[in-house]
Amino acid sequence: MKIGIPRALLYYRYHVLWNTFFQELGIETVISPHTNKTLMDAGSHYAIDENCLSSKLFFGHVSALEGKCDAVFVPRIANYGKDGVMCSRFEGLYDMAVNTFRDHDIDFVTCNVDIQQKCPEEQAYVMLGVSLGASEAKAREAYQKSYQAWQAAQKAHIAEEEARLHDDRIKILVVGHSYNLYDEYIGKPILKGIEQLDAVPICSDAVDLKQAQEDSLNICKSVPWIMSRELLGSIAKYHNDVDGIILLTAFPCGPDSMINEMIIRRIKDRPILNLLLDSQDGNAGIETRLESFIDIIRFRKEARL
Numbered sequence: 001m002k003i004g005i006p007r008a009l010l011y012y013r014y015h016v017l018w019n020t021f022f023q024e025l026g027i028e029t030v031i032s033p034h035t036n037k038t039l040m041d042a043g044s045h046y047a048i049d050e051n052c053l054s055s056k057l058f059f060g061h062v063s064a065l066e067g068k069c070d071a072v073f074v075p076r077i078a079n080y081g082k083d084g085v086m087c088s089r090f091e092g093l094y095d096m097a098v099n100t101f102r103d104h105d106i107d108f109v110t111c112n113v114d115i116q117q118k119c120p121e122e123q124a125y126v127m128l129g130v131s132l133g134a135s136e137a138k139a140r141e142a143y144q145k146s147y148q149a150w151q152a153a154q155k156a157h158i159a160e161e162e163a164r165l166h167d168d169r170i171k172i173l174v175v176g177h178s179y180n181l182y183d184e185y186i187g188k189p190i191l192k193g194i195e196q197l198d199a200v201p202i203c204s205d206a207v208d209l210k211q212a213q214e215d216s217l218n219i220c221k222s223v224p225w226i227m228s229r230e231l232l233g234s235i236a237k238y239h240n241d242v243d244g245i246i247l248l249t250a251f252p253c254g255p256d257s258m259i260n261e262m263i264i265r266r267i268k269d270r271p272i273l274n275l276l277l278d279s280q281d282g283n284a285g286i287e288t289r290l291e292s293f294i295d296i297i298r299f300r301k302e303a304r305l
């Protein structure tokens with residue numbers, strides 16, 4: 001059996017966990033290609049206009065897997081407990097995908113993480129493994145190994161980003177969801193752009209997730225979305241060590257629009273640039289704004305010397 005995984009949304013958070021899990025079960029995986037203009041256009045075609053750019057891209061990636069696998073994996077992740085709500089798109093993603101592609105030759109497999117409904121992550125993956133033909137013991141072992149691999153990869157990533165803090169150049173904390181930061185078409189050009197301007201981007205996902213949620217309380221105590229709290233936690237962790245902050249958001253993201261506004265009001269001791277990514281404009285104009293932002297930081301720094 002061959003499982004397709006769309007290279008979008010939570011793939012960027014869980015790819016180590018997912019790849020290891022399927023590998024441990026002896027199931028081959030195929031990942032959709034990196035985002036390009038064709039995939040972006042396909043995503044805009046299949047998604048409704050109200051979708052955020054990130055979920056539009058997701059549908060483009062699902063369409064790219066048609067005919068390349070036996071089933072596409074789209075998890076339904078509703079929450080990680082009463083204090084850990086996910087953006088509602090992650091709760092609806094599986095149903096949206098099944099309905100959007102109902103006339104296509106694509107089957108889907110899912111797992112349902114919903115701690116509020118007594119379905120924790122481990123149980124969700126064990127049930128997925130069993131539905132794919134594994135014994136319960138084998139599926140549990142596969143989940144436990146994949147969870148450990150994911151934790152180890154996250155620790156290595158944190159260490160890598162923390163090492164970049166020792167760089168003498170201007171450092172910019174780029175605050176955004178991993179699926180926006182690392183997407184080849186929308187986020188990566190911005191990270192590369194920062195480097196080309198002789199500055200160092202530090203990515204907001206380089207945090208211990210539980211610690212980041214606790215740290216977020218230092219900035220705001222009432223954010224419902226778990227991933228937004230992680231972004232706040234990254235600011236709490238890194239903001240004293242960086243020279244500026246870029247907020248990277250996919251239009252129209254409800255959680256980010258509220259959180260970014262609050263960040264701008266509460267974080268006064270670092271310059272902040274708010275960049276909105278849109279499928280219409282692509283990165284047009286962003287390079288100029290990046291250049292001005294980093295120039296201003298550089299002039300201020302030099303003036304203080």
Ligand code: SF4
Pocket residue numbers: 052053054055087088089090177250252253254255256
């Ligand atoms: S958090 Fe924002 S960018 Fe992410 S899926 Fe939800 S609406 Fe889209």
